[in-house]
Amino acid sequence: MSANWDLAVIGAGPAGMSAAMAATRLGLKVGLLDEQPRPGGQIYRNPAQPTPEVLEALGEDYAHGMELIEKFRAADIDYRPGATVWDVMAGGEIAFLRDGRSAEVQARHVLLATGAIERPVPVPGWTLPGVMTVGAAQILLKTGGYVPDQPAVLVGGGPLLYLVAWQYLKAGAQIGAILETVPRSNLWSALPHASGMLSQGRLLAKGRRWLRDLRSARVRRIRGVTDVRIEGEGAAEAVTFQKGGRRQTIQTPLVLLHEGVIPNTHISLALGLEHGWNDIQQWWQPRLDDWGRADKPGFSVAGDGAGIWGAEAAEHLGLLAAHGAAMALGKDGLDQAGVAEARGALKSVAGARAFLDRLYRPARSQRVPAADDTIVCRCEEVTAGQVRQAARMGALGLTQAKAYTRCGMGPCQGRLCAPTVSALIAETRGLDDAEVPAYRPRPPFKPVTLGALAAPAFRAKAG
Amino acid sequence: MFRRLETASPVETVTVTVGGKPVTLPRGETAAAALVAAGEATGRTTPITGAPRGPYCMMGVCFDCLVMIDGAPNRQACMTEIRDGMRIERQVGARRIGG
Structure with missing residues (x-):
């Protein structure tokens, strides 16, 4: 074996x-x-x-x-x-x-x-059934050909979000709206890297085709969206957001979130x-x-x-x-030729990446919840307020916040809350994100039952 | 929430039950897809506040799609391939040891 x-x-x-x-x-x-x-x-x-x-x-x-x-x-x-x-x-x-x-x-x-x-998107209501990541919805499309049966609302930004919207369009599924949360000022930090993007002709053409097709299908795109909340009793029913100083609501049972990977x-x-x-x-x-x-x-x-x-x-x-x-x-x-080819291709991809990463860098408000009652750790239902309190009590990273609040102690083992918890600790303690130490996961990396652990030993004994 | 794209090609299917209700879907799909196909947004309620949850990441990361499968608790629906006759049931609140 x-x-x-x-x-x-x-x-x-x-x-x-x-x-x-x-x-x-x-x-x-x-x-x-x-x-x-x-x-x-x-x-x-x-x-x-x-x-x-x-x-x-x-x-x-x-x-x-x-x-x-x-x-x-x-x-x-x-x-x-x-x-x-x-x-x-x-x-x-x-x-x-x-x-x-x-x-x-x-x-x-x-x-x-x-x-x-996928980066966690801890907005109020993100734990409701009917709220998924854009990537999750795409997995359903890839593996079973599932598309929304009612107009879904896609929230966030980044290439994957537009790709999935475009794939839905091609599959004949309706899109309620695309709510774009990426700050428009990102363009200014991305522009100096535009030449790297322009050198990637195929990639650029692909992105332009998605956006053009979405535009000609008159898919509703709302830019500059902030303060996203998902509402519903027992499941998602609507997404509400702030746009141009006004609160707006779109009814939908399916909200797909994405702020990059x-x-x-x-x-x-x-x-x-x-x-x-x-x-x-x-x-x-x-x-x-x-x-x-x-x-x-x-x-x-x-x-x-x-x-x-x-x-x-x-x-x-x-x-x-x-x-x-x-x-x-x-x-x-x-394989010297293979290595040289790989290095050349990577150099060209790096140029485009520098542009895309800056253009779609998520808004801080989509990564770090403003409201204290927003759930941060989905497993243990720990809120942003509890993590802020832990940081004030001296938690230097997820490792301590875990001991204080149980965040990161559920079955996902911090995979989904660590980025948010680190950012909340940085904010509360007045540090840069890089100054909050990364969490240190421990084995078992996924839950293991005693039965699974014991099975080989029992088999050896029986043999 | 979702519908399946129609296909002209032949597809081998299996039948499972979701909360006792039979659901037929293509072989090779997951228990989480069966929840979706059954129109069931909720797969469990949480051990702490009893809040409803359903599949969120579909790739084994978030553990929000935990369900009971053939009587066994804490199964990740998105990581479990369906078999004929599989019983998929909602997991309510906390588990008991050995339960």
């Missing part, structure tokens, strides 16, 4: 798939653990039974993902789908749950390719890898060398988990990380 790999990759998104394939070509024995039943990650999240109607609505980038998945499936990789990693130890041992049982593998080098999660740093933070604060993307990211290697030997990170670069860059970063791991393991015969 337990395997010995040269390289263990965690996550089967574009970075993980690309890294695993490249490492195999470099002669490494590669295994890949992924929580989903099928490869692709969230960006190329793929259904068991794809239908032409859904593929048509998703567009050509998704079709590229399907090709990547096909190549990945054909490669010589010990691929373990449905595997939830719950511990990664300093010596390269990885514990994971699969089919209700815990198992372990041993790797000489570990590559985290855990991707991104942040690196999923749960395991990299738990491992104690060195991280730095990215002030534009407003979250931590591991400090890596040019080959994706972290400060602790034996660990690398690639893809959006290392900072938000997007799916295209993730494939290149995966290839570079595979080379970094191969070099660390003393392999030679690197």
Whole structure:
């Protein structure tokens, strides 16, 4: 049952798939653990039974993902789908749950390719049923062809929000309105980076097509929206907001929130890898060398988990990380042409990213609730006011705030509240966001039952 | 809240129950999709205030889609693939140990 790999990759998104394939070509024995039943990650999240109607609505980038998945499936990789990693130890041992049982593998080098999660949007009413993230709604579209049956309201900003609106349009679903919360002044900080965006012709054309199609379909876009609240008895019924000094209300049972994505740093933070604060993307990211290697030997990170670069860059970063791991393991015969191509492509993506990150940098009010009674920790139902109180009592970070209030102590283990709690502590203590230490998750990374832990031992005894 | 895009291609289906009500949907989908297909926005009520919650992130991060599956509590609906005859039920309040 337990395997010995040269390289263990965690996550089967574009970075993980690309890294695993490249490492195999470099002669490494590669295994890949992924929580989903099928490869692709969230960006190329793929259904068991794809239908032409859904593929048509998703567009050509998704079709590229399907090709990547096909190549990945054909490669010589010990691929373990449905595997939830719950511990990664300093010596390269990885514990994971699969089919209700815990198992372990041993790797000489570990590559985290855990991707991104959506930034929490802690507005009043965000916990009501009928409120989801834009990404969640897109997963329903990708995996089952689900579209809103009544006009949904999309709130926030960023490329994914417009992409999903456009995909809904193509699928014939109605959109109630797009409420844009991104400050219009962002444009001034983004403009100096416009040349980087202009050099990415294909990306630019894509974005312009989405916005043009939304405009010609007369989708209602309301800019400069602030103070968003979702109201309803037992489920979402309406979204209200402030616009031009006036409060407005739109009735809807489905509110989709999006304020961009942040690196999923749960395991990299738990491992104690060195991280730095990215002030534009407003979250931590591991400090890596040019080959994706972290400060602790034996660990690398690639893809959006290392900072938000997007799916295209993730494939290149995966290839570079595979080379970094191969070099660390003393392999030679690197693919110099492949490396040069990846580095060139990344340089060009970085230019566009600098523009987009600044243009869609979320408003502080969408990240840090003004009202004390807004829930911040969904699991333990801890409010912004309670976290502010904890900060006044001396909480320096989520670790202390957790002891005072239980925030971050529920099943999500702080994944969803940490960004908000850190920002609230920074605000209350008069610090910069970067001065509030990142939280330190502990294993098990996902809840594990005693039965799952005991299963291998019982089997050994019975055998 | 949601409807499924119609398709001309043949799709293999399975039937589960959501709160006792049979729901038929394509094989390979999740229990959270079954909630959505059944028009059920709420999958659980919270242990602390009893507030209703439903699927929020659909990717295993938020744990708000916890439901009872075949009598077992605290199942992440969005991470559980459906099987024929699966019983998906609302999880009400806190769990009991061994319950």
